[in-house]
Amino acid sequence: MGLPWPFALRRTPAAAQAPGQAGSGCGRALFGQPLxxxxxEDGSLPQPIQEMLAALHKEGPSTEGVFRRAASGTQFRELRETLDHGAHVDLGSQPALLLAVILKDFLRSIPAKLLVTDLYEDWMAAMQKSSKEEKVEELKAVAEKLPGANLLLLKRLLALLQHIGHNASSSRMTASNLAICLGPNLLSPPNEDLLPLEAMLAVTEKVNVLVAFLIENCGDIFVEEMAGRSCPSAGELPAPMDGATGDRI
Known part of the structure; x- marks a missing residue:
């Protein structure tokens, strides 16, 4: 069976014609580059990112602590280096915890972050709206300001995280848990390095609240794009795991 949208892989002609670069789909490094x-050329995401999203959609919901638990440091460094050199890797055969760590590191390496640091105040202002409906409309407007590649990856990522959160009985990862683990990798203010610790902790909390809201309401924010995805009802989710924090690796 094929995976439901948005996780069906789209192999680009460039990737198909250049097997030596099948890891990244281009000759440049994968990490630390503008998305x-x-x-x-058709606007598709890098091949290894597509494959990681697909693998995590399949295995993430049944992997306890995915995006929270650390993976082997040695495996992480080896896989990251291999992908960064454009070598082909069968990502579908890699452990879900390792793929989650690699994806989190990729998100952290995007210059100006996936949600774009210059839009930090816009995101925060949207979250200040009083009703859920107003928040959704404002967040939708901010999202439209993102570069096309960032918006595409954001939609894919949120669909994945919502799918994992809806299966929190097995993943033990609610939207809140996932936001704590991924939030700091997705958005920060432009002056992050100048903020004192207390201010940075407050920023992190605000970002986590934003990301949790995006995960929980991505179907409302991106109505047309999310209409085809297959997600079970949230139902009763287990209580958040104690001390759920994002691992640095």
């Missing part, structure tokens, strides 16, 4: 520079 738009890594996308295919």
């Amino acid at each position: 738009a520079a890594l996308c295919g």
